[in-house]
Amino acid sequence: MANHELSLAQPRPATGPDLAIVAGVQLGGAALLGAFLLGEKTAVVVALLAVMGAIFALLQLRPGLEERIVSAFRAQRRPALALGVGIVLAYPFFMQGSSYALHLLVIALLYSVLALALNFQLGSANIPNFATGASYGIGAYTSALLALNFGVSFWLTLPVAAVVATIFGFLLGFPSMRTRESYLALVTIAFGIVVHQLLNNFSWTGGPNGLVGIPAPTIFGHSFAQPIEVLGFRLPSQANFYYLSAALVALSILSAKRLHDSRVGLAWNALRADPLAARCQGIDVVWYKMLAFGVDAFLAAFAGTIYAFYVSYISPDNFTFLVSVTIMTMVIVGGMDNTLGVILGAFLLTLLPEKLRIFADYRLLFVGVIVILFLILRPQGLFPQRPRHYGGPQ
């Protein structure tokens, strides 16, 4: 461990400023998000958007700032993690019992999972996939059908739906053996449309009306449709699903990190850099491509299952081509192959249309314009991918 000694020999940087930066960034971010979620007046929302814009302009103009924050987080990994978990756990208590704010959080978290799922493909391996929405739908429909027709419990449908979606994911990955780029993109688009149209036409999926009355899950006798009561606090029933989706996001982040650090992540990055060179290095290109499709579908199905049990009503229109495009936009706007960026992209693109409701009819127009401006002004995404860090001092 020569490297380790080397780093010890250098004077240790003071931990005080690092801790202050970590706490400031995390608490500041949480406060900003909270204000944005609870803000109702047009002026407040616009002002908060301006603040966010200013922050990103600052990061754009002073790249050193971002480096400083990243190095602080790297130095104080454990306190940062502990504080982050604490904030996530305590967050619903600060939502003033607003079930709407919690609902937005649940949806944003589920989209974070979807965006992280797609990130394995688009971000790590640069494989286009416009069918994440379809995998999401397959997961949702599988679990909903199992629960409605056979009374299977939520906890059991979760893995079953994931397996079913993964099988479809591998099937979708099959054409990736030969097709590439735009052609592969079209295969995934076509797959998504076929799935959507079939869900829309089969009678056993409820046709365009979808499936209604999916029962709420229960755990240890506590139904997820009931509010949570802790220490005299009463959280709306959405809080149940908030914690569940937050746990799923945590699982996704963990698997993203483990995969990134494993041979699989390395192989995907090699694929992204140059598929031909990767093949010459002995990487089984086809297998890793199909694996990316499988992992994407697996995680998307989890999100789909939670969504189905959360809203208790699903219809094919929840899983259209445009949903897949939205997920793709989240990954690209957030920053490919950067976990935090992707989650931020998911939050931004979930909350923005909701909060822009104050612009009524023009909201989708605004979202489209903002996405285009983003792609022009900051093409690398909110947080660009970071170079791989192979241990040792930087």
Next chain:
Amino acid sequence: MDALVAQHLLNWLVLGSIYTLVALGFSLLFGVLDVIHFSHGDVSMAAPFVALAVIQAVTVTLVPDGGTATLILAILAATLVVGLFGVLVDWLVIRRFRAAPAMMALVATVALGTVVRELIRTLYPQGSNPKPFPALTTEVLRLGEVAVPVFSLIVIFVSVATVAALFWLLNRTPVGLRIRAVAEDRAVARLMAIRPDRIFAITFFIASAIGAVGAVFFASHAGVVRFDFGVQLGLIGFSAAVIGGLGSMQGAILGSLLIAGVDTTVQMTIPDGASYRLVFIFALVILVLVLKPSGVLGKPVFEKV
């Protein structure tokens, strides 16, 4: 039965012609600019709305009942306006992604499609509702047992003429030579005193104007138009261009005829075929791409180091 088959044959040719007009734009833009202009369908779908607006304006201000002459004027105006709109869209957005990775341009043009759709919806009065679109003509020719709508003949004739004009333009005129030169090699074309930017603008004009004609026919064929019709038309046009082989004009025609063939066959043979047509169309797309990864007439891609 023969009459029915003839009817479906005619239907196939009409649909194939409409899809071809949209698919050509995708293929042309990809061939010249290496870009997938995903909002091409939405840009084209602006044409019926421009035409409707022109008809409104003419009937209110000039002649109360212009009839066919007004309609033709409106379509010509819409073609011109949408062609210029395509150039504007490129100048505002797409040109900024010339050097970016393909996926960025793809996502940007998807977002652009949303913007175009929403613009149509908010700018056109009551844009959320479907608008009836006047038929070019309702006359029907009777050939024995077969009823041939004159409209179908017009669509087929205009499409064939447009395709012929495009081929003539690309292969027999100085502009076409420049377009092909830029498609071949941008840098070398510049050395030959060709301005790529100007060629890109011309290409966008041609592609959007041809798409506009296709969209007007589509609206006239359906008898109705809504702001979001461009999504499906764009997807089908894109699919046709891809399974034919992106960048190949013949491929776009072939792909469109293939897709229109599946479309009409499914509607003819399968009960409740209308609701399953998209399933079969896109299943065909997947099948073709699995068998021929770069489209039927596309050049096979060789990986180079």
